[in-house]
Amino acid sequence: MDVTLTREGLQAIDELLLSTIDSEVDLLNQASRHIIASGGKHLRPHVALLSYLAAGGDDLMEAVSMATAIEMVHTATLVHDDINDHALLRRGRPSVHARWGRTFALLTGDYMFAKVYTLMAPYGATYNVIMARACSELVEGETMQAVAAKAGTIDRETYKRIVELKTASLFTGAARMGALLGGGDERVVEALATYAFNLGIAFQMVDDILDVVGDPEAMGKPIGTDLAQGRGAFVAQPNGKAILTLQPAGDVSATTAAVAEAVAVAEATTGGEEDDPVARMMAKLRTSGAIELARLQALEMIDRACAALNDVPPSAARDELLSLTDDVINRDH
Numbered sequence: 001m002d003v004t005l006t007r008e009g010l011q012a013i014d015e016l017l018l019s020t021i022d023s024e025v026d027l028l029n030q031a032s033r034h035i036i037a038s039g040g041k042h043l044r045p046h047v048a049l050l051s052y053l054a055a056g057g058d059d060l061m062e063a064v065s066m067a068t069a070i071e072m073v074h075t076a077t078l079v080h081d082d083i084n085d086h087a088l089l090r091r092g093r094p095s096v097h098a099r100w101g102r103t104f105a106l107l108t109g110d111y112m113f114a115k116v117y118t119l120m121a122p123y124g125a126t127y128n129v130i131m132a133r134a135c136s137e138l139v140e141g142e143t144m145q146a147v148a149a150k151a152g153t154i155d156r157e158t159y160k161r162i163v164e165l166k167t168a169s170l171f172t173g174a175a176r177m178g179a180l181l182g183g184g185d186e187r188v189v190e191a192l193a194t195y196a197f198n199l200g201i202a203f204q205m206v207d208d209i210l211d212v213v214g215d216p217e218a219m220g221k222p223i224g225t226d227l228a229q230g231r232g233a234f235v236a237q238p239n240g241k242a243i244l245t246l247q248p249a250g251d252v253s254a255t256t257a258a259v260a261e262a263v264a265v266a267e268a269t270t271g272g273e274e275d276d277p278v279a280r281m282m283a284k285l286r287t288s289g290a291i292e293l294a295r296l297q298a299l300e301m302i303d304r305a306c307a308a309l310n311d312v313p314p315s316a317a318r319d320e321l322l323s324l325t326d327d328v329i330n331r332d333h
Contacts (some may be wrong), residue, residue, distance in 0.1 A: 141165025
């Protein structure tokens, strides 16, 4: 596979995104173009394109509209997420919410979601059902997270289910649609879907780690947001403590006890109550061993993703899917 081919596919996605959001309402044009122009990793559509090729597809442009729809869904969720999080920055630029206000940000996200119908229409019922399921699960996951965070009830199992729904669902749908469109048999389709599911979970885990240890400038947004709001892999509790919701498959109780003890030690040597509570908790987490534990579990999901590709025929596209796992686990933003 010529690497230029996927590069051209991703470029075609950018062009189709801009042409699809064209509206006679100028504000929708401006706000939609603002968030699209801010860039992004395009990881989900990239998975879709590579799954198409890995499954045997030979005309990448056949998958571009579907892959664009996936990126459109993801971008729309970012607009809505920034409203929910009261976020002022997204990818280093003012969020749509910050620049145009809550009402117009909500409408912009709705508009982008509606445009997904236009992009998916040519593919028929099978693909639209997969997309609809991914979108439904995404909203279910976000809602479950908001409810649990408000109630202070996010535990390990709840966190896992939230990540499966809000993040892994769109990754999985992208791979499944790409593989089906590429003509893959059931074994290959399921292998690629399993790969994407685990990649998506690892991606979110790394995202939660970066919320504590990331560089705000590289990420284009402040860190500590999820911790402050009682979400993510590291959950701040009302008593000022933090619990680690990620735990390994091995001796859960022993590991949790060790992390709790390390956090307590770090807490005893951290500044007084007058310090910023979120910054104080982040400092504790960085010295507790919790970050390292979370990263080990992200690596476990990456291993599962790589193992799933054993059922996919060797190809340059499969090699690139393997390469994406390194990009996910080693990313800094």
